[in-house]
Amino acid sequence: MNHESVQNNSAYILDVTNLGIDFGGLQALDDFNIQVKDREIVGLIGPNGAGKTTIFNLLTSVYQPSRGNIQVTGRSTKGKTPHEVSQFGIARTFQNIRLFKNISVIDNVKIALHNGMKYSMLSAILRLPSYWREEKAATKLALELLAVFNMQDLADQPAGSLPYGAQRRLEIVRALATNPKVLLLDEPAAGMNPSETAELMSTIRDIRDQFNMAIVLIEHDMSLVMGICERILVLNYGLIIAQGTPEEIKNSPVVIEAYLGQQRGE
Ligand SMILES: Nc1ncnc2c1ncn2[C@@H]1O[C@H](COP(=O)(O)OP(=O)(O)OP(=O)(O)O)[C@@H](O)[C@H]1O
Ligand SMILES: [Mg+2]
Numbered sequence: 001m002n003h004e005s006v007q008n009n010s011a012y013i014l015d016v017t018n019l020g021i022d023f024g025g026l027q028a029l030d031d032f033n034i035q036v037k038d039r040e041i042v043g044l045i046g047p048n049g050a051g052k053t054t055i056f057n058l059l060t061s062v063y064q065p066s067r068g069n070i071q072v073t074g075r076s077t078k079g080k081t082p083h084e085v086s087q088f089g090i091a092r093t094f095q096n097i098r099l100f101k102n103i104s105v106i107d108n109v110k111i112a113l114h115n116g117m118k119y120s121m122l123s124a125i126l127r128l129p130s131y132w133r134e135e136k137a138a139t140k141l142a143l144e145l146l147a148v149f150n151m152q153d154l155a156d157q158p159a160g161s162l163p164y165g166a167q168r169r170l171e172i173v174r175a176l177a178t179n180p181k182v183l184l185l186d187e188p189a190a191g192m193n194p195s196e197t198a199e200l201m202s203t204i205r206d207i208r209d210q211f212n213m214a215i216v217l218i219e220h221d222m223s224l225v226m227g228i229c230e231r232i233l234v235l236n237y238g239l240i241i242a243q244g245t246p247e248e249i250k251n252s253p254v255v256i257e258a259y260l261g262q263q264r265g266e
Helices: 003-007 052-059 082-088 105-116 121-126 129-147 164-176 194-211 222-228 246-250 253-259
Strands: 014-023 026-036 041-045 067-072 090-092 182-186 214-218 231-236 239-244
Touching (some): 026 052, 026 214, 052 090, 052 214, 090 164, 105 129, 164 182, 194 214, 194 222, 214 222, 231 253
Parallel strands (some): 041 231, 182 214
Antiparallel strands (some): 014 026, 014 067
């Protein structure tokens, strides 16, 4: 048995067992389990402060868990840095947009692509032919990725000058640029109008089909979640209180109870 097959002990793209984290006295997440298959679209919902973003921070090694295990494409993330985990094949967007606002749209994408580029720092400094070849390939690839959202024409604009919805789309493009097997989207429709949200919904489906990746989606917009997720996990106070198909979740008394009086007025 080689080293690789020893490590690849999960058939899932994402395999999380008994995950938990405490912040001081607060149990922000406990006994969280999720197994995600290739090409699945899974929703993660729950009232404000339920622990949704915390899960993404744990999955990407921004936080190390207090307990439990995470495997991304068959490899344990224990003790790994966010950069190492990203190279296992996981990428995420942030609830609060994080772009390099003063640089161009295309350069934002190329910075994200940089991980996968082959040229050495030395060839970049010396501007060797290999650098220019890769640089040209990166520009072409960045434009192709922008085309997913029809954003090629915005390539030279400063990222910060884009309307809010377009900045959210650019965040997704930057995540795609790292070539993930699983994509984590933290409230991608926040601040979007209904027609932008509807378009985003169909693009998320296209992304899954075109790039063959699994997607985990945190979202408060129920039309988006119910419209594209194959199954949904509901979180409240750091615990899974329900999971099932959109239909099952819609009619679950526990879920309705958790949301009563707590749902955002967005
Ligand atoms: N670094 C931290 N230190 C202390 N407490 C934290 C930290 N990160 C999150 N928390 C707490 O953990 C709980 C879960 O927060 P989290 O951001 O995961 O919620 P959420 O479900 O994403 O909520 P929202 O829908 O508002 O984005 C909250 O009580 C939050 O205050
Ligand atoms: Mg959050």
